[in-house]
Amino acid sequence: MNKIYQMNGYQLHLISSKKFKDITISVRFKGRFTRETVTSRSVLGFLMITGTMKHPTQKDLSRTLEDLYGANLSANISSAGKGHIITFKNTCVNQEFLPINENLLIKQVDLLNELLNHPYIVDEHFDEEMTELKKQEITYRIMADMDDKMGYAFDRMVDYMGRGSVLGLRSTGYIEDMEKTSMLILL
Numbered sequence: 001m002n003k004i005y006q007m008n009g010y011q012l013h014l015i016s017s018k019k020f021k022d023i024t025i026s027v028r029f030k031g032r033f034t035r036e037t038v039t040s041r042s043v044l045g046f047l048m049i050t051g052t053m054k055h056p057t058q059k060d061l062s063r064t065l066e067d068l069y070g071a072n073l074s075a076n077i078s079s080a081g082k083g084h085i086i087t088f089k090n091t092c093v094n095q096e097f098l099p100i101n102e103n104l105l106i107k108q109v110d111l112l113n114e115l116l117n118h119p120y121i122v123d124e125h126f127d128e129e130m131t132e133l134k135k136q137e138i139t140y141r142i143m144a145d146m147d148d149k150m151g152y153a154f155d156r157m158v159d160y161m162g163r164g165s166v167l168g169l170r171s172t173g174y175i176e177d178m179e180k181t182s183m184l185i186l187l
Contacts, residue, residue, distance in 0.1 A: 040177075052114040056120045138172060
């Protein structure tokens with residue numbers, strides 16, 4: 001059974017199924033897809049899953065995910081038409097399949113709330129070392145995409161076909177824009 005709830009500023013989609021032993025929650029943020037913002041939004045998406053105020057390091061966050069019976073937390077950057085989408089996804093085992101009664105769904109929602117509303121920010125910045133690490137990871141990902149002949153040919157085709165419009169932009173961003181990317185958070 002699918003249910004869609006229209007709420008103030010967002011839509012909530014509930015898709016219920018008895019086929020799976022996991023519960024997956026996806027949160028998507030769609031923004032304008034522009035050359036000026038694509039790289040910083042990409043870095044931001046991957047930075048958001050590195051820690052929260054309650055779990056400031058990746059190690060702390062990993063422990064929390066292990067306590068949730070090996071839950072998975074990920075970020076993905078994509079585009080759809082003129083929209084740039086950052087997706088956060090959390091997958092956790094359904095508590096109905098556990099021998100003890102623990103409300104993992106509440107813990108899963110709490111973790112996503114913590115991630116989205118209380119990211120690890122100190123002095124209005126994300127951790128500088130982690131920011132540089134994520135910028136480097138994305139740079140390597142872009143370089144790896146260029147080494148893949150089929151992927152590179154496809155990217156070049158999209159570049160060519162979408163020249164002069166947002167349809168020609170890469171959703172992960174551009175290496176030459178990494179240095180301009182700053183993770184200053186204006187509170």
